[in-house]
Amino acid sequence: MTTEQIVDDLDRAVGSALRRPGDDEYDTATQPRNATADQHPVAVVAATSADDVRRAVRAAADAGLGVAVQATGHGAAGTVGDDVLLIDTRRMNGVSVDPSARTARVGAGATWAEVNAEAATHGLLGLAGTAPDVGVVGYTLSGGIGWLTRAHGMASASLRRVEFVDGDGEPQVADEQENPEALWAFRGAGGVGIVTAVEIDLVAVPDLWAGYRLWPITEAESVVAAWTDALGQIDETLTSAIGFLKAPDAPVVPEALRGHRVVHLSAASVSGEAGFEPLERALRAAPEPAIDTTGPCDEKRLAVIHLDPPDTVPAIGDGGWLTASTPAHALAILSALGVGDDAPLAEMEIRHVATTVAAHADGAMTSPPGPFLLHVVGPAPTVDDRRTVEQAIDVVRAAVQPVETGRAAASFRDGQTTVPGAFADDEEERLRSVRQRYDPHRRIRRPRSV
Numbered sequence: 001m002t003t004e005q006i007v008d009d010l011d012r013a014v015g016s017a018l019r020r021p022g023d024d025e026y027d028t029a030t031q032p033r034n035a036t037a038d039q040h041p042v043a044v045v046a047a048t049s050a051d052d053v054r055r056a057v058r059a060a061a062d063a064g065l066g067v068a069v070q071a072t073g074h075g076a077a078g079t080v081g082d083d084v085l086l087i088d089t090r091r092m093n094g095v096s097v098d099p100s101a102r103t104a105r106v107g108a109g110a111t112w113a114e115v116n117a118e119a120a121t122h123g124l125l126g127l128a129g130t131a132p133d134v135g136v137v138g139y140t141l142s143g144g145i146g147w148l149t150r151a152h153g154m155a156s157a158s159l160r161r162v163e164f165v166d167g168d169g170e171p172q173v174a175d176e177q178e179n180p181e182a183l184w185a186f187r188g189a190g191g192v193g194i195v196t197a198v199e200i201d202l203v204a205v206p207d208l209w210a211g212y213r214l215w216p217i218t219e220a221e222s223v224v225a226a227w228t229d230a231l232g233q234i235d236e237t238l239t240s241a242i243g244f245l246k247a248p249d250a251p252v253v254p255e256a257l258r259g260h261r262v263v264h265l266s267a268a269s270v271s272g273e274a275g276f277e278p279l280e281r282a283l284r285a286a287p288e289p290a291i292d293t294t295g296p297c298d299e300k301r302l303a304v305i306h307l308d309p310p311d312t313v314p315a316i317g318d319g320g321w322l323t324a325s326t327p328a329h330a331l332a333i334l335s336a337l338g339v340g341d342d343a344p345l346a347e348m349e350i351r352h353v354a355t356t357v358a359a360h361a362d363g364a365m366t367s368p369p370g371p372f373l374l375h376v377v378g379p380a381p382t383v384d385d386r387r388t389v390e391q392a393i394d395v396v397r398a399a400v401q402p403v404e405t406g407r408a409a410a411s412f413r414d415g416q417t418t419v420p421g422a423f424a425d426d427e428e429e430r431l432r433s434v435r436q437r438y439d440p441h442r443r444i445r446r447p448r449s450v
Contacts, residue, residue, distance in 0.1 A: 003082060006063050007043050010085065013059035017052045019044040019088075029088040030080075032073020033133070035314040036380055036415035037447070039076070041068065041086035047108075048091045050163065050171060050196040057194065058169035060085040061443060067167075068445045069194045071109040071135040075142070077447040078417040084445055087194060089137075094197075097122055102202045103160065106136050108195050116299040124202040125299055127155040130306035137195050142411035143188045143365045145353055145373060147210065147268035147302055148203065150239040153357040156188040157366040158201040164193035167439030171196075180362075185434045187363020189423065190410075190446060192438040207272035211294030212305040214253065215263040217244065217339045219287050221331060223263045226282040228327035233278035236355055240267035240279065241306070243349030244334050246341075248307065254290045261341050262290075264349075266305045268297070315346075316389045317377030318397070319412020321370030321405045326350060329403050333374065336399035337392055344385075344392045345378040364427060369407040374400060377414050410448060419448050 011018045019026040020043055029046065030039040042065060045056040053069075060067045066084045070076065080086055089109040096105045099122035106115055113132035116125055129139050129146040144155025152158075161175040162183060172193060174182035185192050215223050227242045234240070245264040247253045253262075269275025276294065293305065326333075330350055337343040354371030376396050378389035397404075410419040423431065 003042060006065075009063060010043050010059050013062065014045055014052070014055050017045050017047060017056075019046055029070070029086060031312065032070060032076035033312055034073060034076045034415050035312045036316060036386070037073065037076035037078060037080070039080040039086065040082060041080050041084045042082045043085055045085065045087045046091060047087050047089050050165065053087055053089075053165045053194055053196055054169050054171055056085060056087050057165055057167070057443070061169060061441070066445045067194065067443055071138065072111065072133060074131075074134050075138050075411060075447055077415050080445070092196065097124070097202070099124065102204070103199055104202055105197060105199050107197050108137050110136050112136055112139070113303060116303070119202050120299045123204055123206065125205050126200060126202055127152055127158050128303070131308040132303035133310075136200070137198055139411065140198065140200065141186055141188070141191045141195070143409075145351065145368065147239050148205070148270065149353050149368070150236040150355045151270045151357070152203050153355060153359060154188070154366055154368065155200070156363050157359045157361040159183070159187050159198060159361065159363070160201060161199035162186045162191070162195055163197040164191065164195045166193045167441055167443040172438070181434050182438060184363055185431055187361055188365025189427075189431050190448075192435050194444060205270050208268065208270060208297045208302065209272050209276060209295060210268035210297040210302050210305055211292065212264060212266040212307065213289035213292045213294070214247065214257055215287065215289050216257065217261045217263060220244070220263050220335065220339060222286040223265065223283075224331045224334065226286045227265060227279070228330055229285075230279045230282035231327055231352060234352075235275070236357070237271035237275040238267055238269045238279065239352065240265065241349050241351040242330070242334075243347055244339070244343075245307065246346045248309065252304070252307065257290055259341070261339060261343060264307065267294070268302060268305070314379060314381045315377050315414045316380040316386055316393070316416070317375065317412060317414030318393045318416070319373065319375045319409030320400065321368065321407040321409055322350070322372035322374055322400065323403045323405055324354070324371050326372040326403045329399075333396065333399045336396045344388045345376050345396070348376045348396065350374055364423065364431060370405045372403075373409055373412070375409070375412045380415065413448060417448055
């Protein structure tokens, strides 16, 4: 059977939701946020409902195709070829908040900006990440580390219910009573099927303060020292991150720093200005920052303090969980590539995510595997650029060895198709067993192999 015949059969099975190669919506759907991924599926299903997803999976099965799913494509990696039908869930972005229960029902394609815009009208927030355009489902299923982690835990622990389609095209529900093993996999290990909607917990944050500070890279030693000195005094109401960043050419950066490497310190407190006091005291030993945006904050301002790029980026990155000894090695890790503007990594960052908030939810990863998280990432528009970035990442890995836990952070492996060491051997075996149950023919293709 020719490719054209296969697409014709899919068209008959799926109907008006099908997008063929050459269609504008096909082209848009196959341009993920991480542009290192190479996507040329046999066709795209522009899903607007769970029924669209169900029909797509069944049609793919009849055609002998694999199935992949994508909303924003932040986690895209590797190749999606013409042996795969891609389901685009961006249109499934409905959000319904129950303020009395402090929960939200969220469609598979919704972003955190969409969820928190609705939640904030009720004085609530979801446990979002650092970028507003990240999809709720992919982020939450991978664990979810953001500005509220130390106070409220990982996003995966907030997952109450999942509606999904299994590898045979059958609709399923996973919660504490029904398919609890599937829910275990959805909480931090990516799950077992194609999600159509989730129900998540929301939290009240009545006194939110947040912001970012930037310094010239020449002030790195004193600023990193101040941050590490403060960590022993900071309580769980404050989540912070420090890193070296290639400053964007944007109004949010002082003109003198644009295009240069800078020290970037960002933080958020759920206890208002008081949560910042230990950090503020420590920073008095460092020079004044070139910019300081810290102050009262809403969900919109919180979503931009990390200075994530707003556009599609071809990126290769790595992430790993670090031990409690990290502060003593922080400057050496961040300086592993020197402090010049020509470093191939756009960002090198250490996040303080230590929390004693007990993960009330049984899941593959519902608590941070380490008190600190390292994330490094660089642009890789060409094969040569990718090789250069990968070599730089290897240098950083060597610097991290004294404090590594041996656990990789899956969702921070930008553009990578494997995640070695993300889970213990028994957890990986459990995950394989659960996935076999809900996708025995291994029809569902994932960007990263966990």
